[in-house]
Amino acid sequence: MIILCAISSAYTAIILGRCWIILQNRFPLYREHVPYPYPAIGYEAFGNPGKYIVSFCVLFTLFGVSTVFLLIASENIQSLFTGGISFCAWLPIIAAVLCPFTWLGTPKDFWPIAVGAMSATVLACLLMFVQILMDIKINPEPQHSNTTFKKFFVAFGTILFAFGGHAAFPTIQHDMKRPSNFKWGVIWSYAVIVLMYLPVATSGYFIYGDKLDTNPNGDSILSLMSPGGITTTVTVLITAHLTFGYIIVINPFCQQFEEALGVKPGFGIKRCIVRSFVVACNLFVAETIPHFGAILSLVGGSTVVFLTFVFPSLFYIRLMTMEDDGNKPVIIPLYERVIHYEIILIGIFGGIASTFSAIDDMASGASSFTVPCYVNASAAHL
Template sequence: MADNQLSESDSHDHIPLHASGLSIPFAALFIVGEIAGTGVLALPKAIDDSGWIGLVLIVACALLSSYTGSILGQAWLIVRERYPEYKRHCPNPYPVLGEKTFGKKGRYVVSFSINFTMFGVAVVFLLLAAENIEDLIEDWTDTDLSFCIWLVILAACICPLTWLGTPVDFWPVALGATLATAIACILLIVKVALDVGTYDPILHSKTEFEPFFMAFGTIVFAFGGHPAYPTFQTDMKKPKNFKWAVFLAYIITIPMYLPMPAIAYFVYGKNVRANILLMPNGGTLNQVVEVLITIHLLLGLLICINPFCQDVGSYARIPKDFTWKRCVFRSLIVASILFVAETIPTFGNILSLVGGSTVTLLAFICPSLFYLKLKSVHQKDMTEIINGNKDNNLSLLDDENGGLPLWVKVMNIEIILLGAVAGIASTYSAIKSIISSDFSKPCYL
């Protein structure tokens, strides 16, 4: 086992990053590329719906998400120690975690939640990207292609890029997505600051139950990259350092997410749009931001759909090597995303629904639940070893040689309960809003 650890980490240090695995900075870039983007557009409206407490929720969700992301990585390390077959690349680590903690039912719940989340995110990203492109082309040229046609064009453009294997094969995508979002956030702050005094007096929406919990779902969605985290960790040169990648990623993300909605709350009030790019008097600055956000959306789509392709591909027995079967299979997935986007050509409440349901489950409930269960089993094994009832065949992690302190157990239980209550309320609010809203006509009708 020690030899396996050596070949997996130390022996790769002299090989270029993209050939051996992700380093801490590049793993962090993938996390940022996964979570930073859509939230920039939707958070200002979420803050107006939730009131100033929404700003506190952003910070709280960021801190909780970074913590649960870290313990999710610790849980995967425990599984790797107990089951050596997972020391090599695993295409679907999060479902494996579900299986090793709660059996087949755990695997199926996690797998469904991941696939629902990632597929939904991909649809939202495609819809937003097409909306931005349509708006930009209308401003720049006399071309009058409809939004529905742009969906087809964009899907065709990104389809070949989805054929790439795992995140380690397309690390420049993460770098591009992160840089595009960072620049867009800076420009958006400037744009909002220039609008100071446009709305006078500044009024805010009344905080009510349903809008508040829909806002909560949007905020959770903004930080809910957990379905892809174990996939990034398995592609690292040293998976045990994943917690530092998570820490670095959230240090980068918080300055992107917090200032702009805070300023927008006091500049626009209840006049803010669901997509802040649709605020009037955007001008050239707004167009530049649209370009950058669109770049992020398309690159982020590639990042978020990859775990979905790997997981579903494992059920379909698609070879791990690059073959025509992978190309055909992933092309069909892109076609499915396009079909849903053409069928439901709006993204409004989808963010709140996905954020309040499966993202809350995967980002808050499952990490703490799996971590507590695995640590409990681990401690039981150690007790049996000490008492001489079991052979000492466990290779302990650096910080796994003791039980969890009571405060850590209590904190994780509180995270689970908070995630469950808030997630149920948010999902209920989103579903009720979807049912009571007018449905857009599908593109093909």
């Protein structure tokens, strides 16, 4: 599934890049600065409905990703500091610490944070793989649970979440000196990502087996790794990545929210209030669903599926075959059409199944930490 999702996601990323090139060739206004390129592609393909649907999916994805980052960071910090502070109590502490950093401008103003986040992830994946291999001796005969319909599609949403960067791809391509070379950036980037994900995921599967299914500490494979210097270092590195990543991911969401409210660009009290409110909303969702795997599967199986599988192929077919302003439709070869239709159908069916499975997983109580933090706190107080 990891390999198939990576190949499919890389292909649709290249297709999305072609859509942006079409817009730049047809409409000179898109050669200048465009704050939201993906919704612009939706607009030129299907008008305002396409623009608004894409905008919603992008915002929902960014909000979900930032919530997941907040949850995992809290879980990691709880494991590092084994004092009396609970996982739920760490959430507001971390949110309060990160909140002032969200008041910064745009990602171009703090690009070193992205470099630091990526470096931390590469080193963490390497160390995780080493530690997992070292754990073979403590779990020589791992057991594996049977795969069910719900488990398969929850996994589908989770894995696709890992390759769901399409919301930002048109922005990256637009800022490139040579946008036509975007496909090579996609190919090399996905190759590096697979080299990081695949060893950790497969080694964890073959060595830990179904221990993760019954793990009382949630979905994180870190909680199954033997304690020691390597595990502690990995936890610190991943936590650093998550805190850096939170500042980056929440920023575009805040910018669009500010634009909708009419807040002028530039640092000011209104920006601080709006972005603090967004962080507070993040915190409320995290306290309500304090199980990052559930949110990860829900976002990955819903909006990420549409942004990754459905929209790129759908918009590409529409832009290539539409006739307006003197542009003649282009005939797409039959084999290419079949590929696009298959991707769209897989995306729609997989997205519906993954979303249903993720919601059912949360509603049935199959996930750990399903009870909201404030419910637990109220019960403890009573």
